[in-house]
Amino acid sequence: MGSAMDERVDFLVIGSGIAGLSYALEAATHGTVAVFTKAEFAESNTTYAQGGIAAAVGEADSWELHEHDTLVAGAGLCDPNAVRHLVRSAPDAIEWLMETGARFDRENGDPDNPLALGREGGHSRHRIVHHADKTGWEIERAVTNAARANPRITVYEHAFVTSLLTAQGRCVGARVMLPIGERKVLARATLLAAGGCGMMYTHSTNPRVATGDGIALADAIGATIANMEFMQFHPTTFYHPQMRGFLISEAVRGAGATLRNHLGTRFMYDCDPRLELAPRDVVARAIDAEIKRLNTWCVYLDTTHLPPERLAEEFPTIGAKLAEAGIAMHKHWIPVVPAQHYSCGGVVTDLDGRTSVPGLYAAGEVASTGVHGANRLASNSLLEAMVFGRSAADAGAHEPAPSEDVDDRPVPHSIPENDAIAIRRQLQKLMTDHVSIVRTDAGLKQAKKGIEKLIKSYDAAPVAPFSVYALETRNLLVAARHVVEGAAARRVNVGLHYNEDLT
Ligand SMILES: Cc1cc2nc3c(=O)[nH]c(=O)nc-3n(C[C@H](O)[C@H](O)[C@H](O)COP(=O)(O)OP(=O)(O)OC[C@H]3O[C@@H](n4cnc5c(N)ncnc54)[C@H](O)[C@@H]3O)c2cc1C
Structure with missing residues (x-):
């Protein structure tokens, strides 16, 4: 495999969950798309989503009510423009998903009846569109099939993105490790759709791919990251x-x-x-x-x-x-x-998924669009990933061609997996003990100190052959640092952030 620019596409996507694939399907109407995903195609938080997608499609419902419930859940910290964009786009997003092939439950199981709508905590109406209790699986099935069938989309599995490429302050693509070796891929627009970071805790509902890679990739090129304490x-x-x-x-x-x-x-x-x-x-x-x-x-x-x-x-x-x-x-x-x-915070974006670094977009769980504020309303996340992912694709179509004059940036090294395992275990214990549901000032201080020490241990460990597990562990440390710093800086208890010393 060559070491220079090995590939050039219009759109580069990191992640094959609902955010990445909604973006890819929309972006393909504008140009060529390469999707890189570090495990199997469908291994993502999306696949495990059970409950469904919130959308005001019921008779007695309206986007205003959905908006109201979202704002109440967000405890005053939502961006009202982002929420309005979300709830107004929701019925269309459901239509789009059904056109893409997703099947949702109908009342009394009759395909001619209206959609059967569930109700979840914080929702004032029945508005959860679902496919039994495996809605995410059904959605992922539909978007995966559509992406596979699209000749403009190429999906690379077991393709681990190790860093983002920049040139004169713009993101111009990414460096990817494939089973056949490393590639640099240039693109006009790069989408971070790398999902969550649940693996920083001992108990998480997330699958093993949720290692905060998107946060660490964005952090390395100075993109703004916020609200990770939520x-x-x-x-x-x-x-x-x-x-x-x-x-x-x-x-x-x-x-x-x-x-x-x-x-x-x-x-x-x-x-x-x-x-x-x-x-x-x-x-x-x-x-x-x-x-x-x-x-x-x-x-x-x-x-x-x-x-x-x-x-x-x-x-x-x-x-x-x-x-x-x-x-x-x-x-x-x-x-x-x-x-x-679920991580409510992440890489800060505008309504079109633009981050603070030109050329870099973010959507889905890795992003902080302003929709969730201090707390996510149930079943708003699949919706958010889809709505902002698709808006980002349309915005990305206007980006200029990428420069080949790429900055030389050091890439994190792998360490022996036994060392990485020990570091990850210690991180999980620190986060679970001190940065989970109930926090304290002393606990946050201890967590911060512990994470800095673990980052030093990682960086001082011997260089080992390429290891996804090791690099994910390094990424988790960076993402955890954002959670702790956010929690320490938030001096009022609001939404998901609860510090006993502030009551
Ligand atoms: C058990 C469970 C139930 C849930 N139920 C619901 C629900 O009912 N309704 C709802 O709205 N939300 C629900 N959620 C939340 C929702 O599923 C997620 O927030 C959403 O699916 C995130 O989508 P995403 O596309 O941003 O990320 P994901 O679906 O997690 O996809 C991330 C992708 O990025 C890839 N990736 C990560 N790092 C790299 C890298 N370095 N290189 C290459 N690829 C990389 C991963 O392999 C994966 O393909 C649930 C979550 C879980 C875990």
Whole structure:
């Protein structure tokens, strides 16, 4: 493989989740697109999304109500223009997805009926468009098939983007490690759609690819990153001492599930008048407090009062996974704990996904568009990824051709994987102990010191052959530093940020 500019495309996309592929499909109407994705095509947070996509498409709904609910969840820190762009574009985005091939549930299962709409915490109306409890899988299936069929889109799997290329202050592409060697790819517009960073915590609903790479790539070229302290923890992740946790969708609470401690008490009565349908941060903090108060491992989600046939129809995937652990939803309480779920902050963009670095765009979970403010309203993230991803593609079409006079920038080195494993474990413990649902000033200081020490250890470790795991670990450290710095700087408790010393 040559070492100079090996490839030139109009649009370069980093990531093949909903943000990357919505962008790619739109960008292909303007030019050639290369999508680089570090694992298999469909391995992304998108694939694991269960509940659905929020859109005011119901009879009794309106974009104004969706806007109101989004602003309330964001606790005063949303960008109202971004929210309006999101909610007004939502019905079109659903149409676009269906035209692209996504199938959504209809009322009473009849294809001629209107869309069946679920309701989740913080939504004042039924407005969650879904495909049973595997909506993300269905969306990813549809956009993946459409991208594969598009002759202007080339998708490279197991293609790890190690750094962004710049020339005279512009982003002009990226350096990518492919199974056949390294390539430099020049593009007029580069989209960061690298998803979240859940792997910085011990418990996360995210898959293994969520390692904050997009944050670190943007950080390395000086793009503005903000609001990373607003880390959403999903209140109800299946807890089992031996099995890997998985998400018990909010839709289960929407269907009427109740939360109980091991004594059977419905503790949400003492926390919030909206009970189990209070916003996620409220429910997550309530569970965290209850677990600490009773010194237990978990609390329980009770679905035993719901009709078994309804549970089977609406939650087939969750039901099947629980059955592997010997739990029947209609008979047993489900043990649950909160786990890291979604990063509201990220690389700051405008309404067209432009970052502070010309030529570089961001969409999806890696971006901070202003939509979520201090807390994301449930099911707004797939929507945001799609809406801003598609706007970014249209904006990118106007970017100039990239210069070949690329800056020489040092690229992080790999270290032995055993060292990387030890560093990642320590990072996860630091973040889980000090930078999760409830924070303190002393804990944040300790986390900051610990992360700086881990970055030094990484940089001082011997250079080893290329390792995705090692470079991801370096990226997680950079992303975690943003979370801690954001949390330390935020001197008021708002939305997802809760520091005990500020109350
Ligand atoms: C369990 C679960 C349930 C959820 N449920 C919902 C829901 O019901 N509704 C909702 O709106 N949201 C939900 N979310 C959130 C939502 O799924 C994500 O926010 C959204 O899918 C993010 O899409 P994305 O395209 O930004 O990132 P992702 O879908 O995570 O895609 C990121 C892509 O970037 C690639 N990548 C990363 N780094 C690199 C690199 N260095 N080089 C090359 N490629 C790279 C990854 O391999 C991946 O392909 C859920 C999330 C989880 C984890």
